[in-house]
Amino acid sequence: MKEISCKLLVIGAGPGGYVCAIRAGQLGIDTVVVEAGRLGGTCLNVGCIPSKAVIHAAEEFDKVVHMAGGESPLGISLAKPAIDLGKTVAWKDRIVGRLNNGVAGLFKKAGVKSIQGWAKFRDGKTVEVETETGTQLIHAETIVIATGSASVDLPPLPFGGNVITSTQALALDRVPEKLAVVGGGYIGLELGMAFARFGSAVTVVEALDRVLPLYDAELTRPVLKRLDALGVSVMTGAKAKGMSKKGDTLVVENGNGGEVRLPADKVLVTVGRKPLTEGWGIEELALDMDGRFIRIDETCRTSMRGIYAVGDVTGEPMLAHRAMAQGEMVAEIVAGHRRTWDKRCIPAICFTDPEVVSAGLSPEEARATGVEIKTGQFPFQANGRAMTMLGEDGFVRVVARADNHLVLGIQAVGQGVSELSAAFGLAIEMGARLEDIAGTIHAHPTQGEAFLEAAMKALGHALHI
Ligand code: FAD
Ligand code: NAD
Numbered sequence: 001m002k003e004i005s006c007k008l009l010v011i012g013a014g015p016g017g018y019v020c021a022i023r024a025g026q027l028g029i030d031t032v033v034v035e036a037g038r039l040g041g042t043c044l045n046v047g048c049i050p051s052k053a054v055i056h057a058a059e060e061f062d063k064v065v066h067m068a069g070g071e072s073p074l075g076i077s078l079a080k081p082a083i084d085l086g087k088t089v090a091w092k093d094r095i096v097g098r099l100n101n102g103v104a105g106l107f108k109k110a111g112v113k114s115i116q117g118w119a120k121f122r123d124g125k126t127v128e129v130e131t132e133t134g135t136q137l138i139h140a141e142t143i144v145i146a147t148g149s150a151s152v153d154l155p156p157l158p159f160g161g162n163v164i165t166s167t168q169a170l171a172l173d174r175v176p177e178k179l180a181v182v183g184g185g186y187i188g189l190e191l192g193m194a195f196a197r198f199g200s201a202v203t204v205v206e207a208l209d210r211v212l213p214l215y216d217a218e219l220t221r222p223v224l225k226r227l228d229a230l231g232v233s234v235m236t237g238a239k240a241k242g243m244s245k246k247g248d249t250l251v252v253e254n255g256n257g258g259e260v261r262l263p264a265d266k267v268l269v270t271v272g273r274k275p276l277t278e279g280w281g282i283e284e285l286a287l288d289m290d291g292r293f294i295r296i297d298e299t300c301r302t303s304m305r306g307i308y309a310v311g312d313v314t315g316e317p318m319l320a321h322r323a324m325a326q327g328e329m330v331a332e333i334v335a336g337h338r339r340t341w342d343k344r345c346i347p348a349i350c351f352t353d354p355e356v357v358s359a360g361l362s363p364e365e366a367r368a369t370g371v372e373i374k375t376g377q378f379p380f381q382a383n384g385r386a387m388t389m390l391g392e393d394g395f396v397r398v399v400a401r402a403d404n405h406l407v408l409g410i411q412a413v414g415q416g417v418s419e420l421s422a423a424f425g426l427a428i429e430m431g432a433r434l435e436d437i438a439g440t441i442h443a444h445p446t447q448g449e450a451f452l453e454a455a456m457k458a459l460g461h462a463l464h465i
Contacts, residue, residue: 009140014041016311017322020327025110027335039103043320046167053092058194062168086173121281149273149312156242175275180264184211198229203233231421275313360409361426372402376458385445391415396450405434
């Protein structure tokens, strides 16, 4: 058995683990990272990046379909478009491949050693890795657990056959004629809408009384409108009971206790993700848990000395940028820097059509803290740039304290608003007041001007409405 020792061992090379390893390498720490699958984890291989590639392809296809239908107000017309999903997926895979190689290159540049294989703890300082060439034993002073998460399955609807995960949905080579989506959260709506744009007849089955329950109802209204325009049926308060014997029909209990049968070529189950806490020897450790997640403190330390945890395995929100920020922080702590998790917000984006962004507190969440608030909302209908992009549906909303105008939250819904999230995050992180945003020149013509106007509106003097 081969044995090595290192200062820092990172288990899992997703956004949490690979960022931690790169930063540690940059800081001169002798770092080893173990990854069982491909570098980049869920996000890069089967999550954020491939889903956004497929969503972009669907958006482009939808545009030309409308042009071909003679519906383009831009005056563009063309012959009947077609989609070759196999080619789309091959393009998406090339992007993923480039990013995999990119992570490998960054490891090399930072002097990080990467080992392919499944890691299992023997004790708090020793990990065993099953590699292709045999077992490797690694002794480490400090270990970071970054094992991520996996799709949740529903007992009456186990994965297999026509019941698929998001990973399988992102690898389909044909557009399903009829697609049922169980779970109207992030993945269900992002991918459900993409397939609707590719031409699938989509039905979303959601257990709660509305889809995208994470965001407030006002923010998701333009998405509901678009779902309707795309012909997506949404069943709320509904539960999937199982598949028919032939495997071609999803049986659903609707909100009234009645049974509905939905013929479906594919059933995509997206009812959440669970932390990956099994199979790597957690039983050899004495880690305190926070429900299903590994408990961490404000420095990502677990209850065991010398063991840190980052990313999805540590809790909500299970987002790549949270994992990366934790990974970077832990590397600096291991290098002896004084760091602590003091972020004011973790922006969240849903890449639906239109996109939804939320940074900081919604009006309801802000009120629940007991402070009096002011809000300002500016519609894209009054934004010149949005008009030029046929993107008038949506708005930017700013939430601030009524007394000192400190910005507590910023939300937006609209075409392409994901790119505004950086400005929103920065404003909250820097402790901006409404006057700071209103006093910043926002270039014209941009959608960002709606942010400026929303702040002005909260101050009582929006200019363009
Ligand atoms: P992961 O990315 O899950 O990586 C963990 C890695 O650890 C995996 O590669 C796994 O193989 C490896 N591993 C686990 N156990 C072991 C072991 N014992 N030995 C060796 N290796 C091991 N988030 C966003 O912020 N934006 C998005 O747009 C977005 N879109 C998404 C779309 C989809 C379809 C999905 C499924 C997720 C999406 N997410 C998105 C969520 C995002 O992918 C995760 O939050 C992020 O990947 C978490 O990073 P992580 O490092 O904690 O774990
Ligand atoms: P989710 O938590 O976003 O949504 C799950 C949905 O399924 C919820 O609306 C829930 O009410 C519903 N549900 C639960 N059980 C159900 C049942 N039995 N029948 C019908 N509906 C049911 O989970 P997801 O969409 O699987 O995504 C997992 C995680 O991945 C997200 O929480 C997020 O952290 C991450 N993600 C992020 C992005 C992004 O940032 N753009 C995109 C995709 C995924």
